[in-house]
Amino acid sequence: LAIWSANHYFSGHLCHEVLELLVAYVYLHPLTTVAPNSAMAGFYQALTRLSTHNWESDPLIIDLSDNNSIITPAVHVEIINTFRAIRLTSSDPHQRHHHPLNVPMYIITSCDKAVDFEATLAVKSPEKAVLGMIVQAAKVSAKKLLSWMASASVTGGFLPKNMMSRSSSYWLSYQDQLAEIMGNQSIQRNCNVLAHFNKAIISSYPRRGPPVARLAVFANLSPHESSMTNLIVKEAESTTNPIQEEVFENLRVTFKGEALFFWNSLSGKEICMCWRPSLFMPKKFSVLQANYVIPIDDEGPPTDSKKRRKIEDSQSSTIGIDSSIPIVVPNVLEIVSNIVDSSDGMISNIVIN
DSSP, X not given: XXXXXXXXXXXXXXXXXXXXXXXXXXXXXXXXXXXXXXXXHHHHHHHHHHHHSOTTTOOEEEOOSGGGOSSOHHHHHHHHHHHHHHHHHHTOTTOOSOOTTOOSSOXXXXXXXXXXXXXXXXXXXXXXXXXXXXXXXXXXXXXXXXXXXXXXXXXXXXXXXXXXXXXXHHHHHHHHHHHHHHOOOHHHHHOSEEEEEOGGGOOSOTTTOOGGGOOOOOTTOOTTTTSHHHHSOOOOSOSSOHHHHHHHHHHHHHTTTTEEEEEOTTTOOEXXXXXXXXXXXXXXXXXXXXXXXXXXXXXXXXXXXXXXXXXXXXXXXXXXXXXXSOEEEEOHHHHHHHHHHHTTTSEEEEEEO
């Protein structure tokens, strides 16, 4: 499931804890009377749970204890009531502040007993738009996987029983079908901006890491430079590409109001960016929000100026914007330029679709 998530460019949105709990749910709370008896069946049921669970209306509750001894029926009801109260409070138009636990992917486990069954994984939940993309991708993959398992006579791994007796063309077709299930390039193809990492940090030997990331300690280093605090490497979700992950997380935090960011933590070659639709909504000029915007040019042929002004005034009144205040639109090139600058040379090439 982790490979599927990375190959669909959902790294950073589906954390390892969430992926492990989805798999645990499949084996502890199977969709059928018995738990899956193979890795492939478990993978299919995990995709099915991810795509069919009603994340908006129901929490995902997982009891990791023996015989479901911690989350009793009474505790289960209490968790659901708390979840619904959070959803109801956050939907109130008079509520000024967003509830921190009102997240799209609300997961509760028996380990949350220490904090009165609050969703400790709420901070790692993907946002609503990304969760919708994840659910749709899981739905498509589960459908293809079920068809693949039915036609390939899978025993329990990734190889059909009669694979060795098949021709090379069948083997290639089999691999293509599996690759299509495990990975999808739709985000990479349809994104607005594709940022390629510098080749110097892309390692052909994941165990050794790229040369730029290898630590060199010399005898003439100062006490501060040779201290354990300075030499210790920050723990990362991606053990293969921690440098790219740091760049990805910094960009996602810094430019969270402008775009959605996606990447594959296994390959670590590029970052895909999709502009938020709200970014291109016409806005009134404001000094406090003048970053990454440019005013709309009002120059044009004299014969068409009055006609054009009349159209702009009607559009402004329709969307509630005072026509006397200049309207601004996003400066996409400036945003992309700042993204490259903030990467400290880690991003070397930008493709704008």
